[in-house]
Amino acid sequence: MTSAGTYTPEPGAAPLPRMIAAQAALETRMLLRNGEQLLLTVVIPTLLLVLFSSVDVVDTGAGKAVDFLAPGILALAVMSTAFTGQAIATGFERRYGVLKRLASSPLPRWGLMTAKTASVLVTEVLQVVLLTVIALALGWSPHGNPLAVLLLLVLGTAAFSGLGLLMAGTLKAEATLAAANLVFLLLLVGGGVIVPLDKFPPGAQDVLGLLPISALSDGLRDVLQHGAGTPWGDLGILAVWAVAGLAAAGRFFRWE
């Protein structure tokens, strides 16, 4: 039994950085514990990278296949975590009252969102390290300015996070699960990840080129494969998606 005075009130919030760090650590653990999420974020990108680099299925143009594929797979990795994974996880957190319960805790909403972003970034770092090591082993020779690559990855993450949270905060959890997977599959095929966009009819190319996944994979490819400077056009497209997506998520997100 507990002695008298155990429950005597002594309320108080923990310091903000500690709350956010704890929340980010928990979110990351939940993500890494989830088998379906690991399939999306780790297994599928790795398999695609290895398979299409070693077997000549898709005509990836001149040069080594891995030099074309690695930037596209990095773009896919960002999408899988920031969009698909985050949408599904957040959708179910909303459904099971996790967001509701946390909303009455001392952690402010923006703190929760910061923690989610930190968790996405940690996962992406792990993905990028793993995929880079595998690509290098397959003979990848990347070029270009690492800062431009970083900028693309950050803006891509912002764009996909906005869209993922918009979906998670407005649709039912099951609908989010289905839609997020479907979008992942469609963008994988039609977003210049493994199939070059110039394989599509010219009209379709123009539209597909405006998708965030196409902008991210095209921008990464410009820098990493062709050693281009800062790909402003692709960054611009990502910035528009990021602003629109995050604004819409902020406006329409329902916590329960």
Add this chain to the structure above:
Amino acid sequence: MRSEPVIQVQSLVKRYGTKTAVNGLDLVARPGVTAVLGPNGAGKTTTVETCEGYRRPDSGTVRVLGLDPVRDAAALRPRIGVMLQSGGVYASARADEMLRHIAKLHAHPLDVDTLIERLGLGSCGRTPYRRLSGGQQQRLALAMAVVGRPELVFLDEPTAGLDPQARRATWDLVRDLRTDGVSVILTTHFMDEAEQLSDDVAIIDAGRVIAQGSPEELCRGGAENTLRFTGRPGLDLGSLLKALPADCTAAELTPGAYRVVGKVDPQLLATVTSWCAQHGVMPDRISVERHTLEDVFLELTGKELRS
């Protein structure tokens, strides 16, 4: 214990579309344990969730620990503990992991291991939340509500679906919270729970508080009590009625089973037994039925089923 109220709700109105869930509700909760009772759809949850800061009032004022739950949310949240009716935990989180996490969001949390032991959550081990039993999930939600050492705890049907042992453990914890000066707002459908635990009971129906008082006050006030006895069938109750106070009634319900309804006090009991003695009736069984909170509740809110 009669000091500054922990909750003050004035003329609260909350509508969902065309449906009015709360209709000008007034409620004052003092320190201690306040039970909020009401049929389904009466407006309990809306009222409590407005106090927790989840819902914005359409009109009226709500003050919790003197603060506005929406405007002063940042200041209020560390001081309250919320137990949701269900969920609130990551599907793949373990019980101790989630409880430790909530503890980390507070400055001076309770000792997590002690709390786990107290609520019998140690047996959850490495099982993820989604595979815990309903009772284990309930107890975890309760632990999450108190771990931050709040001044005020909201418990939403904390013992629904619990076995008797877990129910006892929950009751004991609520009593300890009260002893240590934590105020509790308890929503429940169990009248015995409200009767056992609360200092004050508020009954809500159709979006308003229709009665409030201590369980004793509610059971005493207005409600009539019943005295039953058995004897040989077919007694003439006319002379009994003459001996009883004017507002009493007496009837033979089934042959040999008699009921007297009125203000049952020692004098009335003496009147009935002496009448029996005069008529040579041996009352095999004689019982006085005290009005329970459930009787009062049903009397006030009606017996028809709600949605």
